[in-house]
Amino acid sequence: MAQPDPFESATKQVNDACDVLGINDKGIRDYLIMPNRFLRVKVPVKMDDGKIRVFTGFRCQHNNDRGPYKGGIRYFDPEGGVKYMEREVMALSSWMTWKCAVVDIPLGGAKGGVFVNPKKEKLSDGELERLTRQFASRIAEVIGPQKDIPAPDVYTTGKEMTQIMDTFTKMNGNNYSPGTITGKPIPMGGSLARDVATGLGNSYCIREAAKILNIELKGAKVVLQGFGNASTFSGVYLEKLGAKCIAASDSKGSILVPDGFKVQELIDWKQKEGSVVGYPGSKEISTEELLTTECDVLVPGALENQITAAIAEKLKCKIIGEAANGPTLPEADPILYKKGIFVIPDILANSGGVCISYLEWVQNNMGYYWTFDEVASKMEVKIVKGLKDMYELSKKHNIDNRKAAMVLAVSRVLEAFNHKGIWP
Ligand code: NAD
Numbered sequence: 001m002a003q004p005d006p007f008e009s010a011t012k013q014v015n016d017a018c019d020v021l022g023i024n025d026k027g028i029r030d031y032l033i034m035p036n037r038f039l040r041v042k043v044p045v046k047m048d049d050g051k052i053r054v055f056t057g058f059r060c061q062h063n064n065d066r067g068p069y070k071g072g073i074r075y076f077d078p079e080g081g082v083k084y085m086e087r088e089v090m091a092l093s094s095w096m097t098w099k100c101a102v103v104d105i106p107l108g109g110a111k112g113g114v115f116v117n118p119k120k121e122k123l124s125d126g127e128l129e130r131l132t133r134q135f136a137s138r139i140a141e142v143i144g145p146q147k148d149i150p151a152p153d154v155y156t157t158g159k160e161m162t163q164i165m166d167t168f169t170k171m172n173g174n175n176y177s178p179g180t181i182t183g184k185p186i187p188m189g190g191s192l193a194r195d196v197a198t199g200l201g202n203s204y205c206i207r208e209a210a211k212i213l214n215i216e217l218k219g220a221k222v223v224l225q226g227f228g229n230a231s232t233f234s235g236v237y238l239e240k241l242g243a244k245c246i247a248a249s250d251s252k253g254s255i256l257v258p259d260g261f262k263v264q265e266l267i268d269w270k271q272k273e274g275s276v277v278g279y280p281g282s283k284e285i286s287t288e289e290l291l292t293t294e295c296d297v298l299v300p301g302a303l304e305n306q307i308t309a310a311i312a313e314k315l316k317c318k319i320i321g322e323a324a325n326g327p328t329l330p331e332a333d334p335i336l337y338k339k340g341i342f343v344i345p346d347i348l349a350n351s352g353g354v355c356i357s358y359l360e361w362v363q364n365n366m367g368y369y370w371t372f373d374e375v376a377s378k379m380e381v382k383i384v385k386g387l388k389d390m391y392e393l394s395k396k397h398n399i400d401n402r403k404a405a406m407v408l409a410v411s412r413v414l415e416a417f418n419h420k421g422i423w424p
Helices: 006-021 026-033 081-102 125-139 158-171 194-213 229-240 263-273 287-291 309-314 330-339 352-366 372-397 401-420
Strands: 037-046 052-063 069-076 109-115 148-152 221-225 244-250 253-261 283-285 297-300 319-321 342-344
Touching: 006 026, 006 081, 006 401, 026 401, 037 081, 037 125, 052 069, 052 081, 052 125, 052 148, 069 081, 069 158, 069 352, 081 109, 081 352, 081 372, 081 401, 109 125, 109 148, 125 158, 148 158, 148 352, 194 229, 194 297, 194 319, 194 342, 194 352, 194 372, 221 229, 221 287, 229 244, 229 263, 229 297, 244 263, 244 287, 253 263, 253 287, 287 309, 309 330, 330 342, 342 401, 352 372, 372 401
Parallel strands: 069 109, 069 148, 221 244, 221 297, 297 319, 319 342
Antiparallel strands: 037 052, 052 109, 244 253, 253 283
């Protein structure tokens, strides 16, 4: 395997949390680490030219001690091939368990996907729909509103989620079951606020961190790495709290606007010009310059592995709100801790998405739908409590926030397991 094994990283994080909690029993550690079930399926699809092509799909269910499994379905073709994707899906399912537990939502962790890149392979709409429905039919026996609730992920959208829900419904005697899946379009039983959830949740975390650090958010300087869903809405909601965004980036480059820009104006510019680069009054800078710009809040909201040890040494921010998954390398964490930078780890900072998914499922189960403000305020309660609980543990054990978030999550799952025990 050419790349580092993601499931090894997930395993190490659980072991580190067990070290802090004084859990030395290997059986308990294995229980927390290993997925409950890994399903690998063959997905045969009749292509437009009449030939049959067989894809490989997965659903990994890591832990359901606290509630039904929850996690995305991605269409992806990572460099390491099918074997690597298996390990990646296992790791991601484990991280979903901890992400749900850290914000105390009654769901477990899962992840799935098909080894395919629909964009690169230029699959037609018909081919993609047949692939999606075939995959749904092959995992149908392990998913369901009270069993395992998938959601969109890399290269899947509300369209695929609707097709999965419809396939599942038809396979179950037309039993209307919108709670089979989340991330659905609003007319299909989706939730308000899902489109902004990750950035909004991150802004709640940053607001609470600023209170802890006694930082006034009015006029605080914000740097956004990436200018997609997670980072843009982090910017939009921080701006509503009075902060000023001064730098942003996308795949084409990075810009600095020392006096600040209005997020909506940069969104409009990017829509028209295809990139943040060239925004009037901005100066083009390198990725390293963007990350190390002097600011109050840094939002790494695009890619993994951005904050290396070398970058961490040079950071001049007070709070990091990790909207992206895995933007910080493990080697950087001790440096950030020593520098006193308040890191809001990804499993908490970007948990707004899964919080609203949970609330979508609750609304589906009730058959009654809340307003945007009702949904947002229910998410706020979960996220604010998660941040406070994490911070208390970091103080209690003298550990960094990332480790504290894992300790919190692992202890919550373990508590549920201890109540249930093993049966039969
Ligand atoms: P997105 O596709 O909407 O945006 C990604 C952004 O990153 C784009 O602006 C793109 O131009 C930019 N980008 C790509 N390469 C870059 C580079 N080299 N340098 C700087 N910017 C670059 O994706 P998203 O949904 O915002 O997801 C971003 C991250 O947030 C991912 O790690 C994702 O897993 C995580 N996340 C997102 C959500 C969500 O609900 N959207 C939830 C949890 C986690």
